[in-house]
Amino acid sequence: MSTRPRLPLTIYLLGATIFSLVTAEFMVAGMMPALAEAFSVSLGEVGNLIAYYALGMALGGPPVTVLLLSRGIGSKQALVGLLAVYVIGGALAAAAPSYAVLAVARVIMGVSSAACIGLCMTLCAAMVTREERGRAASVVLAGLMFSPVAGVPLTAWIEQHHGWRASSWAVVALALACTLLVTLRVPASQAGGEPKLGQQWATLRNPKLWSAYLTSGLIIGATFAAFSYCTPILIDEVGLKPSQVAPILALYGVANLIGNMVVGRFADSHTFTALGLGLALLVLALCGFALAGDLTWLNLGCFIAIGLTGVALNPAMVARVMKAAEPGALVNTLHTSVITAGLALGSWAGGAAIEAGWGLRAPLWVGAGLALLGLLSVIRPLAARRLQGTCA
Known part of the structure; x- marks a missing residue:
């Protein structure tokens, strides 16, 4: 019986690198009150720090990648250099004397982060065979999945016990360690x-x-x-106590990890099938959550089901991109920017639905509509592959 080849250890290192990048992106959510008090700003202004990071990712990543490519710089050299910039941005954020400096630092981190994630995916693809790219991508992207489960709660714990600057310096230390290991362990390009x-x-x-x-x-x-908007929905609509939300979010994160690994095993050989089934489940889970009413078990079951799909479809998303085009740095970085833009669009549309007076569950219907559009976008190519008798 043949066994699948083991993935290089450097694939896991790239996953740890993405873990450090994504933890820094969302850690603000776990220490909003502390930052608001430290800089005498509103919670809304603190929330904008996440938006600044995302804006840097969406708009800054592709131009930086184009600049690096135009200079003929190899992927590893570019990754090491950008990680160094990221560490400097993180240090600036940790030592920021004012809100304005912190905002600028977050933009710098976002720009370098987008390019770094794209380069991590490019190096990942170069280290394995075409047949193993989806599985390798699932390992690298597990860093993204693991961040909400462990990274963000850990930074929140550090902030509660040692302050927000200690939490920020911890992320800088992790990013610096990853930079040094990438320099030493990733094959030269x-x-x-x-x-x-x-x-x-x-x-x-x-x-x-x-x-x-x-x-x-x-x-x-x-x-x-x-x-x-899951926290207010779980508390105000489902009826959970605030102390019960964190364990449910942890279960959601575990579901992300499980879904990511399962999808990763089939992403290469059944890319469109994985996307189609995953999106169908996402539509059903979002609609079920929106219609669950007072049934706690149904609400929580649908919420966990969203965790099993959604972001967990990342390996199939990456595999589809890699099949459509050679996974160069620009292709992967632009993919990261599109994903970030999708995140911003979904969050904005969900909030706009609430502001329009459609209720706290309105974002679930917005999500269901976007997921249905996503399902329609894969039905045609999936059907075409079926008709051709090829494996989707």
Whole structure:
């Protein structure tokens, strides 16, 4: 009986690197009151610190990647350099004397983070065979899944016991450790080894690639339209006590990890099937959550089901992009930016639905609508593959 080859240990290192990047992105959510008090600003202004980071990711990542490619810098060298910039930005944030300095530092971190994630995926693809890219991507992206489960709660615990600056310095230390390990352990990439910039620009003219991007944006948008408002929904609509929310969020994170690993096993050989079934489950879970009423078991069951799909479809999303185009740094970084834009769109649309007076569960219907659009975006290519008799 044949066994699947073991993945290189450096794949797990890249996953740890993404873990440090994503933890820094969302750690603000766990220490909002402390930051508001420290800088004498409102909670809304503190929440904008997450938006500044996301804005840097969405708008800054691709131009930085283009600049690096135009200089012929190899993927590893670019990753190490950008991680160094990220560490400097993190240190600036940890030592920030004012809110304005902290906001600027978060933008710097977001710009470098987007490019770093894209480069991590490029290096991941180069270290394994085409047949193993989806499985390897699921390991690297597990860092993203594990961040809400362990990273954000841990930074919140540090903040509660030692202050928000200690929490920020801890993330800087983790990012610095990852930078040093990437420098020492990731195989060297030669300058010019990356496809030429003109070739990567040409790749972006591929309609299949943009179709894959669209599906990814809709999946993440649907997920975060709901997840961004899950705490008030669980407390005010479902009736949970505030102390019960954290364990439920932990279960949601565990579901993310399980879904990510399951999807990772099938992402390469059954990419469109995994996306189609995952999106169908996401639509059902969001609609079920919206209609669950006072049934606690149904509310919680649907919430955990959202965790099993949604963000957990990342390996299939990445596999589809890698099948549509050679996974160069620009392709992967732009994919990261599209995902970030989807996150921002979903969160904004969910909030807008609440502000319009449609109730706290309105974001769930927004998410269901985006997920349905995502499902429609994969039905046609899935049906075409079925008709051709190929394995989707």
